[in-house]
Amino acid sequence: MIEVGTVLPEKIFYLDRALLKAYADASGDQNPIHQNEEFALSVGLPNVIAHGMLTMALAGKYVTDWAGGSAHVLEFSARFIKPVIVPADVKTDLTVSATITEVVGNRIKLELSATSAGIKVLGMAKAVVTK
Amino acid sequence: MINPDSVGRTFKGVDQVTVTQSDIDAFAAVIGETDTTVAPPTFSIRISLSQYESILTQPEIGVNWSRLVHGDQKFEIFRPVIAGDVFTCSATIESLRVAAGNEIISVRSDLHNGAELVVSAWSTLVVRG
Numbered sequence: 001m002i003e004v005g006t007v008l009p010e011k012i013f014y015l016d017r018a019l020l021k022a023y024a025d026a027s028g029d030q031n032p033i034h035q036n037e038e039f040a041l042s043v044g045l046p047n048v049i050a051h052g053m054l055t056m057a058l059a060g061k062y063v064t065d066w067a068g069g070s071a072h073v074l075e076f077s078a079r080f081i082k083p084v085i086v087p088a089d090v091k092t093d094l095t096v097s098a099t100i101t102e103v104v105g106n107r108i109k110l111e112l113s114a115t116s117a118g119i120k121v122l123g124m125a126k127a128v129v130t131k
Numbered sequence: 132m133i134n135p136d137s138v139g140r141t142f143k144g145v146d147q148v149t150v151t152q153s154d155i156d157a158f159a160a161v162i163g164e165t166d167t168t169v170a171p172p173t174f175s176i177r178i179s180l181s182q183y184e185s186i187l188t189q190p191e192i193g194v195n196w197s198r199l200v201h202g203d204q205k206f207e208i209f210r211p212v213i214a215g216d217v218f219t220c221s222a223t224i225e226s227l228r229v230a231a232g233n234e235i236i237s238v239r240s241d242l243h244n245g246a247e248l249v250v251s252a253w254s255t256l257v258v259r260g
Binding site for chain 2 (some may be wrong): 013019022023025026027028029052053054056057058060061063064069070071073074075076077078079080124
């Protein structure tokens with residue numbers, strides 16, 4: 001049902017160091033805080049962290065899966081409030097869900113929830129889609 | 132320090148960036164998207180961020196890229212990005228403020244394919260003091 005207040009099913013993505021390397025290559029963002037643990041620790045981070053834009057790209061995949069493909073997104077925004085921490089040899093979760101907050105014709109506004117290890121990582125995450 | 136005179140100004144990117152199918156395929160593969168007829172919604176950030184880096188680090192603006200953290204991101208997508216798009220990218224510095232020793236810069240990039248505006252993207256970038 002597409003009506004305001006509907007909560008969409010949760011989906012879990014898994015991130016590991018290999019995915020961060022793949023995103024670095026695909027996006028061109030080779031900042032070592034996303035790949036090199038020693039470097040990440042040296043700048044005061046708890047471990048290697050995922051690119052905020054990788055987190056947002058995965059949340060975007062959640063949105064486009066629901067909306068019917070990448071062509072259906074008109075607006076997409078998020079605040080990077082906490083990093084997704086990606087230790088070596090472990091898979092870290094990114095758990096995404098959404099609530100329909102507005103329906104105007106075929107334009108649907110979603111408010112997204114994105115957490116990792118139970119901690120909210122994206123704030124004010126919203127998308128406007130056509131479906 | 133970022134030059135406060137840069138606020139409100141629009142800087143043109145120096146490069147034209149051609150989107151290739153292999154660029155889209157690589158980006159889509161990372162997030163598990165198998166339909167690559169159009170680019171995923173956040174794909175254009177790879178163009179905006181690289182153009183920001185070359186524009187904002189110019190001495191007349193003075194952003195220290197090595198101390199940069201991405202604060203937030205917004206996209207308005209007027210049509211999906213596709214292979215063969217040739218983008219010029221501008222950067223407009225919309226605001227600059229200092230909080231807790233960090234410089235917080237809001238910048239908008241408009242990606243044009245010829246005269247057609249395809250994506251507008253707003254980024255808040257934090258230069259850690």
